[in-house]
Amino acid sequence: MTERIIPLIDARAGPPASPMSWPEALLGAHGQLKDTRGRSIHDLRISVTDRCNFRCTYCMPASVFDKDYAFLPQSALLSFEEIERLTRLFVAHGVEKIRLTGGEPLLRKNIEHLIERLARLTTAAGKPLEITLTTNASLLKRKAAALVNAGLKRVTVSLDAIDEDVFRAMNDVDFPVAQVLEGIEAADAAGLRPLKINMVVKRGVNDHQIIPLARHFKGTGHIVRFIEFMDVGSSNGWRMDDVVPSREVIDRLNTSFGLTTLEPNYIGEVAQRWAYTDGSGEVGVISSVTQAFCADCSRARLSTEGQLFTCLFANAGHDLRTPLRGGATDAQLTHLIASIWQPRSDRYSEIRTAQTAALRKVEMSYIGG
Numbered sequence: 001m002t003e004r005i006i007p008l009i010d011a012r013a014g015p016p017a018s019p020m021s022w023p024e025a026l027l028g029a030h031g032q033l034k035d036t037r038g039r040s041i042h043d044l045r046i047s048v049t050d051r052c053n054f055r056c057t058y059c060m061p062a063s064v065f066d067k068d069y070a071f072l073p074q075s076a077l078l079s080f081e082e083i084e085r086l087t088r089l090f091v092a093h094g095v096e097k098i099r100l101t102g103g104e105p106l107l108r109k110n111i112e113h114l115i116e117r118l119a120r121l122t123t124a125a126g127k128p129l130e131i132t133l134t135t136n137a138s139l140l141k142r143k144a145a146a147l148v149n150a151g152l153k154r155v156t157v158s159l160d161a162i163d164e165d166v167f168r169a170m171n172d173v174d175f176p177v178a179q180v181l182e183g184i185e186a187a188d189a190a191g192l193r194p195l196k197i198n199m200v201v202k203r204g205v206n207d208h209q210i211i212p213l214a215r216h217f218k219g220t221g222h223i224v225r226f227i228e229f230m231d232v233g234s235s236n237g238w239r240m241d242d243v244v245p246s247r248e249v250i251d252r253l254n255t256s257f258g259l260t261t262l263e264p265n266y267i268g269e270v271a272q273r274w275a276y277t278d279g280s281g282e283v284g285v286i287s288s289v290t291q292a293f294c295a296d297c298s299r300a301r302l303s304t305e306g307q308l309f310t311c312l313f314a315n316a317g318h319d320l321r322t323p324l325r326g327g328a329t330d331a332q333l334t335h336l337i338a339s340i341w342q343p344r345s346d347r348y349s350e351i352r353t354a355q356t357a358a359l360r361k362v363e364m365s366y367i368g369g
């Protein structure tokens with residue numbers, strides 16, 4: 001049987017710290033929790049399944065994630081009640097935005113019921129939580145209306161090529177482009193516009209698709225974002241030579257269409273925004289390899305089985321499920337989350353080297369992208 005690549009449980013999680021022991025300097029003006037670099041928790045990415053119906057070569061290579069791969073058993077998954085409870089506690093610490101991810105989040109049975117629960121929560125300032133979802137869109141046509149009715153406001157679709165052969169080779173399950181496009185249309189019609197379309201760019205594999213994909217969505221209102229191929233996990237054979245720097249992506253787009261810069265929507269936005277000079281819309285790049293954005297990183301990640309990760313490139317999570325199922329009170333869990341966030345000093349992308357890239361890290365499909 002193939003070994004499931006799971007993170008180690010970090011013993012540092014230890015007993016919950018008392019709020020009285022939180023150094024004043026680490027708390028913001030409104031008592032919001034800060035890490036050692038002054039970063040608050042703004043986004044929570046929740047992985048709702050470690051399974052996927054695609055085998056994207058850069059994420060879940062079929063040779064590793066094969067029929068014998070030991071995915072998590074149902075009993076290990078956080079229930080919707082447990083996710084809702086933890087989300088409430090994160091919100092008390094300042095989280096305003098939730099992204100549901102995976103694996104493929106639309107494979108999780110009745111995912112709309114979770115969205116319904118989360119959509120009822122409000123931020124510390126009394127505003128509705130911003131709930132988004134990242135999907136490969138294979139089930140989006142079927143699910144779009146239910147997701148919107150449940151309270152989903154935005155969706156990001158991953159699409160790595162507009163060329164049929166390239167896309168089928170990259171998802172490695174022979175999934176057709178047309179069905180992804182139908183999912184995008186259904187989401188648009190259901191009110192989830194504008195959509196974000198993410199393309200992971202790998203040199204020599206799909207970089208010749210940058211211009212055709214941009215052209216396909218130019219003028220539609222949807223925003224294509226080109227993502228640098230990252231050294232997440234330990235199974236995708238990442239090499240720096242495979243990364244197409246965002247600067248090069250922008251140069252190519254600028255030559256073909258003409259671009260001008262746009263201001264970020266908010267501090268800490270990971271995508272750099274550009275507008276087509278002819279007014280036909282917006283594109284973005286996410287440069288986590290060549291231009292690290294750790295300084296503003298306010299993202300926490302909750303794995304399918306309830307481990308809290310403070311960095312995408314970690315090899316260890318902090319177990320929240322055991323105390324959650326062991327009868328911990330809300331106050332104890334709140335303090336536990338604080339005791340994990342407060343000493344956070346992650347800045348992996350700032351210190352990436354060939355050596356760090358080779359280290360064992362948690363898989364993207366487990367932690368959620």
Ligand code: SAM
Nearest residue numbers: 059102103104134135136158198229230364369
């Ligand atoms: N299955 C869903 C999907 O593909 O949209 C959600 C989970 S997937 C892990 C989330 C995002 O991570 C996708 O946009 C995917 O392309 C991206 N991703 C996965 N592996 C990556 C890698 N090594 N480098 C950059 N992005 C990656």
Ligand code: SF4
Nearest residue numbers: 052054056059103136
């Ligand atoms: Fe599945 Fe998304 Fe990973 Fe592709 S990127 S294998 S769709 S989890």
Ligand code: SF4
Nearest residue numbers: 294297311312348349
């Ligand atoms: Fe955040 Fe870690 Fe990525 Fe830096 S490397 S931006 S700390 S997730």
